Amino acid sequence: MGLEDLSHNFLTGSLEELVKWARRSSVWPATFGLACCAIEMMAAGAADFDLARFGMEVFRGSPRQADLMVVAGRVSQKMAPVLRQVYDQMVEPKWVISMGVCASTGGMFNNYAIVQGVDQVVPVDVYAPGCPPNPQTLIHAILTLHEKIRLGELTRRSPGETGAGIDLAAEPARPGWVAPPSGVRLGTPR
Amino acid sequence: MSLGFLGGFALTLKQVGEPRVTTPYPGEKVAKPPRLHGRHVLNRYEDGMEKCIGCELCAAVCPADCIYVRGLDNPPDAPVSPGERYGFVYEINYLRCIHCDLCVEACPTEAITESKMFEFSFTSRSDAIYTKEELVVDDDGLPRHLPWEDWRPGEADHTSGWMRATSPSGAVEYEGEVQWSGELGFGVRPPEGGQSGNRNDEATGNISIRTVERDKISRRLGGRVRGT
DSSP, rough: OOOSSSSHHHHHHHHHHHHHHHHHHHHHHHHHBBHHHHHHHHHHSTTOOOOGGTTOOOOOGGGGOEEEEEEEOBBBBHHHHHHHHHHHSSSOOEEEEEEHHHHHOOTOOOOBBBOGGGGGGOOOOOOOOOSSOHHHHHHHHHHHHHHHHHSOOOSSSOOOOOOOOOOOOTTTOTTOOOOOOTTTOOOOOO | OOTTTTHHHHHHHHHHTOOOOOOOTTTTTOOOOTOOSSSSSEBTTTOBBOOOOOOOOOHOOOOTEEEEEEEEEESSSSSSSSSEEEEEEEEEETOOOEEEEEHHHOTTOOOOOOOOOOOOOSSSSGGGGGGGHHHBTTTTTTTOOOOTTOOOTTTTTTGGGGTTOOOGOOOOGGGGGGOOBBBBBTTTTOOEEEESOOHHHHTTOOHHHHTTGGGOOOGGGGGTTOOO
């Protein structure tokens, strides 16, 4: 959007703050409940904990309208390509919260059927522990994500993270960042 | 033309005086149920020695394989624990732990218990692996607070209360008997209320679920408006 060409000064700095404030005040989650963690995610959206206080009460049915994917539950090997496709369909900027131990590491399902950590498939911003995390833990993770949006860069993801629109091989090499073999792309858009 | 929609407005107006159910979380937490399983603490005896003897029973019983313990012989001149060995490596991966409390049940020395702090999240996987330095209580017997945790007063006070409510092998005549050692900063904790009704809720900080849920039920059923 042309912002990265501007040098940092008083005006663009304030604009950046404004854009970040707007982004973190309206993080809309995609509906992606996979297992029992989704029940707690629904509870967080309901009146008792009321995610509307953070401007994110609308769980969008379409990934095109969502900014945040809360991976709530264990991801089976069969579900992983679907998860990646939903992530690819979301528009930038987008974030991922890995909710619960099953999504984060496979949890107690250390077997052939479950992906051992959803960060093998999508880049995860915040991990929420617990089995399942209660709504307050999820809100804590969301607040951590807000803080990450506030402190993060506006136009680029940090090196090592992989957004769907970023061609990994074409990314310029930066210090401390190891480029993957050429031609490697995570997930193939249909 | 029907005026049936007025009934809907009447229902909405009737709810205005009802208790507010929303918990404004970052400002205030829901009252924790008495037996909530949260983040672990590694306890110490009242003289400051560590309770963990490195027997690895917790790691053996863990269904999620999230605990890693290595025992080592105590140095004779400066022992860390009163037993023969001590746990010189103790790690819990909170991205695997399901807070089932089986480690607490397996521990022969009540070295590991669970606090009621459950509000924490990580931005990297390495943060989630708690080492012994982070799990062992400090010199006041209180858990160490890490930057990504949200501790509130009272959450470290009554760790793993159910352990002191049940009796060994289910023998009812042992219920309410003190069969655990003292802890640094807290002393010997009193027995929690078990199923026989033998309880001292003031001393153990036990609150009933009814009290926890009181903010959320209708006023007609005994609910109250928050803050009154």
